Amino acid sequence: MQKKQHKVQTLLDAIPHIKKFYGKTIVIKYGGSAQTSPELKEKFAEDIVLLSLVGIKPIIVHGGGARISELLEKLEIKSEFVDGHRVTSEDTMRIVEMVLSGEINKNITSLLNHHGAKAIGISGKDSAIIKATPKENGKFGYTGVITEVNGTMINKLVEEGFIPVIAPIGDSAEPNHPGFNINADVAASKVAQAVKAQKVLFLTDTVGVLDKEGKLLNSLDKDDIENYKKDGTIAGGMIPKVDSCIDAIYNGVNKAHIIDGRVEHSILLELFTSDGVGTQFLRKDNPNNGIDLEKLLSEEN
Ligand SMILES: Nc1ncnc2c1ncn2[C@@H]1O[C@H](COP(=O)(O)OP(=O)(O)O)[C@@H](O)[C@H]1O
Numbered sequence: 398m399q400k401k402q403h404k405v406q407t408l409l410d411a412i413p414h415i416k417k418f419y420g421k422t423i424v425i426k427y428g429g430s431a432q433t434s435p436e437l438k439e440k441f442a443e444d445i446v447l448l449s450l451v452g453i454k455p456i457i458v459h460g461g462g463a464r465i466s467e468l469l470e471k472l473e474i475k476s477e478f479v480d481g482h483r484v485t486s487e488d489t490m491r492i493v494e495m496v497l498s499g500e501i502n503k504n505i506t507s508l509l510n511h512h513g514a515k516a517i518g519i520s521g522k523d524s525a526i527i528k529a530t531p532k533e534n535g536k537f538g539y540t541g542v543i544t545e546v547n548g549t550m551i552n553k554l555v556e557e558g559f560i561p562v563i564a565p566i567g568d569s570a571e572p573n574h575p576g577f578n579i580n581a582d583v584a585a586s587k588v589a590q591a592v593k594a595q596k597v598l599f600l601t602d603t604v605g606v607l608d609k610e611g612k613l614l615n616s617l618d619k620d621d622i623e624n625y626k627k628d629g630t631i632a633g634g635m636i637p638k639v640d641s642c643i644d645a646i647y648n649g650v651n652k653a654h655i656i657d658g659r660v661e662h663s664i665l666l667e668l669f670t671s672d673g674v675g676t677q678f679l680r681k682d683n684p685n686n687g688i689d690l691e692k693l694l695s696e697e698n
């Protein structure tokens with residue numbers, strides 16, 4: 398009986414938060430390192446379907462770096478990263494596309510559909526929704542930088558009731574080009590900006606951004622992360638993630654969060670509880686003078 402009452406209370410507590418996000422678009426970056434067990438994937442799908450059912454519009458941008466590296470190792474192709482971004486040779490690009498657009502994109506799409514969603518799997522090449530050019534004049538091979546995201550097209554899918562599941566492959570303006578490998582964190586941030594999302598959530602394999610002592614950093618802005626990058630506190634795969642969070646909040650997205658994808662229902666915990674989870678990225682200067690409007694509104698409700 399007590400357990401049931403607790404469940405009802407949890408639902409009641411979530412209502413103001415659900416109201417706050419009703420009709421809003423949330424971009425969720427589903428990192429490769431959060432796609433570990435079948436059970437976690439099921440919980441992820443349940444959360445996404447629940448968001449749709451309560452009138453929130455989710456868009457998924459997925460990674461799969463670990464799976465790419467695993468396959469490259471089997472093929473005896475070396476993986477090389479610079480500041481968390483993969484250097485992509487022509488052979489690597491073939492594997493990247495096979496893994497991201499083929500295997501992972503279709504697995505996530507099918508999983509969501511089996512849970513009752515209307516998910517549609519696409520890559521940045523489809524309808525050229527993500528246009529890209531070579532990163533630093535080709536220094537990184539087929540690793541790309543995004544020049545444009547067709548947010549109108551993605552929003553059309555959303556308005557039709559679809560959940561877009563997007564693989565971070567960039568389209569080239571050149572014919573017969575293999576396309577570009579885009580870091581999924583960067584793709585998620587640019588997609589969030591283009592569709593004018595309310596929030597972007599990055600699901601990964603840590604509780605959030607940690608300091609040198611391993612303590613969770615609850616809230617970060619631009620200056621903080623520059624210092625942490627300089628002294629090596631933030632390194633490897635966390636670099637594109639924090640850069641993407643900052644890029645998002647300085648380009649129209651209200652908030653960005655890095656949350657633990659290894660914890661069941663972490664998306665719901667972040668969106669539907671007052672304290673949230675993980676590390677939040679919020680502009681301290683403006684627009685809200687460091688006031689967390691979302692938190693304030695939910696407390697008022
Ligand atoms: N300051 C930090 N706090 C937390 N994780 C960090 C930090 N610096 C580097 N990392 C590393 O970044 C990893 C997450 O990035 P990555 O492996 O690319 O994940 P994803 O596949 O979700 O994009 C963590 O597992 C951790 O090893």
Ligand SMILES: CC(=O)N[C@@H](CCC(=O)OP(=O)(O)O)C(=O)O
Binds near residue numbers: 427429482540581634
């Ligand atoms: C250029 C670049 O770094 N591309 C990434 C794309 C996949 C990715 O970002 O996956 P995660 O989010 O799981 O790390 C890569 O090749 O690994």
